Amino acid sequence: MTQKEQVYVWQIPIRLFHWVNAFCITILFITGMYIGHPAFTVSGEAAGHFLMGTCHYVHVVTALIFTANMLFRLYWFWAGNDYAKLRFWRKSFWQDTFKTLKYYLFLSKKSTPHVGHNSLASLLYLCFIWLAGSMMIITGMAMKSGSDPNGTWFALFGWIIPVLGGEYNVRIWHHLLAWGYPLFLIGHLYMLFRQDILDKDGTVSSIITGYKFVETNSCASPDLDLSSETISAGALGALGAVSSQNNSL
Amino acid sequence: MSLEEKESYYQWALKKGISRRNFLKFCTAMGAMLGLEASALPKIVNAMETKPRIPVIYLNLQECTCCSESFIRSGHPLVADLILNMISLDYMEVLQAAAGDQAEAAKQKTMKDFFGKYLLVVEGSVATGDGGVYCTIGGKTTQSVLEEAAEGALAVVAYGSCAVNACVQGSAPNPTNAVPVKEIITNKPVINVPGCPPIAEVITGTIVYYLTFGTLPELTNQGRPKAFYQHRIHDNCNRRAFFDAGQFVESFDDEGAKQGWCLYKMGCKGPTTYNACAITQWNDGLSYPIKSGHPCLGCSEDHFFDKGPFYTHLADVPNHVIGKNPDQIGLIGLGVAGAAAGAHALATAAGKAGKTSTHNSPKDKSGN
Numbered sequence A: 001m002t003q004k005e006q007v008y009v010w011q012i013p014i015r016l017f018h019w020v021n022a023f024c025i026t027i028l029f030i031t032g033m034y035i036g037h038p039a040f041t042v043s044g045e046a047a048g049h050f051l052m053g054t055c056h057y058v059h060v061v062t063a064l065i066f067t068a069n070m071l072f073r074l075y076w077f078w079a080g081n082d083y084a085k086l087r088f089w090r091k092s093f094w095q096d097t098f099k100t101l102k103y104y105l106f107l108s109k110k111s112t113p114h115v116g117h118n119s120l121a122s123l124l125y126l127c128f129i130w131l132a133g134s135m136m137i138i139t140g141m142a143m144k145s146g147s148d149p150n151g152t153w154f155a156l157f158g159w160i161i162p163v164l165g166g167e168y169n170v171r172i173w174h175h176l177l178a179w180g181y182p183l184f185l186i187g188h189l190y191m192l193f194r195q196d197i198l199d200k201d202g203t204v205s206s207i208i209t210g211y212k213f214v215e216t217n218s219c220a221s222p223d224l225d226l227s228s229e230t231i232s233a234g235a236l237g238a239l240g241a242v243s244s245q246n247n248s249l
Numbered sequence B: 001m002s003l004e005e006k007e008s009y010y011q012w013a014l015k016k017g018i019s020r021r022n023f024l025k026f027c028t029a030m031g032a033m034l035g036l037e038a039s040a041l042p043k044i045v046n047a048m049e050t051k052p053r054i055p056v057i058y059l060n061l062q063e064c065t066c067c068s069e070s071f072i073r074s075g076h077p078l079v080a081d082l083i084l085n086m087i088s089l090d091y092m093e094v095l096q097a098a099a100g101d102q103a104e105a106a107k108q109k110t111m112k113d114f115f116g117k118y119l120l121v122v123e124g125s126v127a128t129g130d131g132g133v134y135c136t137i138g139g140k141t142t143q144s145v146l147e148e149a150a151e152g153a154l155a156v157v158a159y160g161s162c163a164v165n166a167c168v169q170g171s172a173p174n175p176t177n178a179v180p181v182k183e184i185i186t187n188k189p190v191i192n193v194p195g196c197p198p199i200a201e202v203i204t205g206t207i208v209y210y211l212t213f214g215t216l217p218e219l220t221n222q223g224r225p226k227a228f229y230q231h232r233i234h235d236n237c238n239r240r241a242f243f244d245a246g247q248f249v250e251s252f253d254d255e256g257a258k259q260g261w262c263l264y265k266m267g268c269k270g271p272t273t274y275n276a277c278a279i280t281q282w283n284d285g286l287s288y289p290i291k292s293g294h295p296c297l298g299c300s301e302d303h304f305f306d307k308g309p310f311y312t313h314l315a316d317v318p319n320h321v322i323g324k325n326p327d328q329i330g331l332i333g334l335g336v337a338g339a340a341a342g343a344h345a346l347a348t349a350a351g352k353a354g355k356t357s358t359h360n361s362p363k364d365k366s367g368n
């Protein structure tokens, strides 16, 4: 039996970002798939329909929300609490990555307790959400802006067209990277449900409530120093502290 | 004869019996084609009346001559006539009467007399493989022919996709190691006029612009004259309404094809192709591929020949090496990831079960 306490991990802006992001990606993926593969064809006069046009419109508007959301999150890396940060330039980040990798490869039995993200998860976010996401934004904006070659958008994003060797390649990259999202989703869902089941730390519900449950004797990951906010939140959380029996399976 | 002694376009036109009215019409058409304001018209007229005709050397390197065919078939009869006569085409193997040594002498003379003042138009790519043996003219490799002629040129126009991106002969595996003009000529302005073949009016437009303003026309970020290459075919396509409506041809003989629906699903590359086909069109505005029912192949885009298959919308990446298009790759990736997650879950469960059976104490089951 281990004592657990509640720790406030995900601040409201983080949770908001997460759900806006998830929502946007879902819409973008669905409309994007239709744009790439218009499966249904409508009949009658063209003047009576605007199916592709609507999909395209929704895709672009959602893309703009998605981009704004990403920019906001970028700001929150700076403004948010310790769990909102991604310090991949630190040595400890990479040490933790390898430790976590070993754990997931069943090479070590012990899971290092993490309150925020483990470094492996952070690395996946860095690749799939940030690097691939930026490429999605740049390639998408370039394709959008091509219809106004003298406009501001084209001036901002048009450079990617010659860099990738023509707009057709821009399109190919946009398609290829889009598949990164469902790929990421599988890993993301699997890892967090597994984490929740094995460690009973409330990982799944934390993205709604903001709280995770952490063993009192080892509540911080090596690279995270607890901020005062966390500690006070932790004290607050003692109210609802749940003692859980990990052997209750 | 120096350049100054050459007659102007207008003098030439008068000699040909072209009326002043038709001459002005031509100037207006050119101004419109280049997207210039009406106020530029007097400047164009003035330039055409006073400036001497630019000498042009036209090289045919590793190519199929479809660009030359396009070049001599400009739509508007006056324009067609002018293209051939407004420039003083001093060397062009396909059209000139002279052959052999005589032709070579004419080229040498132009290069000497008008050093730094002639325009070099290049059709075809440069074969650099195995010392350039795959294409030689008069015993010289294409590279030396090009370098020699480019030496005294005021600018080089890479005319056609061969000269811009090595086109078909440069597609994988590129056996002759064909390279575009811009990789050989790096110390001169190179104007890219891609297309297989490109539209003839671009050459005339470029020359008129140069005469009028003394500079080369504005280029896009891919080095192409902006007046012709800034818009996508898709954005000016006459089938665009069907695209937006969601009405697509599914096969070349279906009802949609008869109705003239959008060719997107037949592999149309119009959405990613920057060219003027949909605006100027071909054969005096008669038609262009999409209008006549065939999807755009994207012939003015770099390495279009590698981006097949032509009749599916997404190309295989990269260059058929994998033989799958991005969506197929994505689905395979998804399958693999799903299977991996499943296997990992099983392994985790097995690990837990194993632990339970070996150490039968409740404390050890925690996994913590």
Ligand code: SF4
Binding pocket: B233, B234, B235, B237, B238, B239, B240, B241, B243, B261, B262, B263, B264, B268, B269, B270, B271, B290, B296
């Ligand atoms: S036919 Fe091609 S260029 Fe025209 S609207 Fe359809 S996809 Fe676009």
